Amino acid sequence: MSEKLTLARAKELLAATTTEGHLVEHALAVSACMGAMARHFGADEAYWQAVGYLHDYDFEQFPDEHLRHTEQPLRDAGVDEESIRAILAHGYGLVTDVEPVTDMEKSIYTVDELSGLIAAAARVHPAGIAELKPSSVRKKFKDKRFAAKIDRAVIQDGCDRLGMELSDVIALCIEGMKPFAAELGIGPRA
Numbered sequence: 001m002s003e004k005l006t007l008a009r010a011k012e013l014l015a016a017t018t019t020e021g022h023l024v025e026h027a028l029a030v031s032a033c034m035g036a037m038a039r040h041f042g043a044d045e046a047y048w049q050a051v052g053y054l055h056d057y058d059f060e061q062f063p064d065e066h067l068r069h070t071e072q073p074l075r076d077a078g079v080d081e082e083s084i085r086a087i088l089a090h091g092y093g094l095v096t097d098v099e100p101v102t103d104m105e106k107s108i109y110t111v112d113e114l115s116g117l118i119a120a121a122a123r124v125h126p127a128g129i130a131e132l133k134p135s136s137v138r139k140k141f142k143d144k145r146f147a148a149k150i151d152r153a154v155i156q157d158g159c160d161r162l163g164m165e166l167s168d169v170i171a172l173c174i175e176g177m178k179p180f181a182a183e184l185g186i187g188p189r190a
Helices: 007-015 021-041 045-054 071-076 081-089 103-124 134-142 152-162 166-184
Strands: none
Touching: 007 021, 007 045, 021 045, 021 103, 021 166, 045 081, 045 103, 071 081, 081 103, 103 134, 103 152, 103 166, 134 166, 152 166
């Protein structure tokens, strides 16, 4: 019988497959954004954070087959089906056909790419994320050369699916990431 995923269990599972610092940092960023999204939707913050933390479970080992080595191993590890489905949904249209339908699934689909854009914007801001404004991130969103690998179409599609404005999702994610500025390397520049 599987139980609802916890952050401690998510960290344990990710540590078994992921050693690269930037991937662990990304896991934390997505987790932070998911916590903020859960607060917005009145959902279980710790649970959403756990799902966000574990979303790239197989990426380091199988970058070219991302999410094809996730479902069964997580099921075997006792991870609940709701978590597994949300993790698969974050790759919708890119590497899976699991369409995000719940608020949690739509949120992880949206913030996976968005967290990277916010972190990149915070790294070039003199005060880091502490004084980063949604309008600054929106400008970076429009500049296709800035953090060029980030898929803006996915972010926009995610916001549309959530029925939310891009600026509102950015604002939530900035607030969610602020407490983790030091771990994410997005604090003020010395």
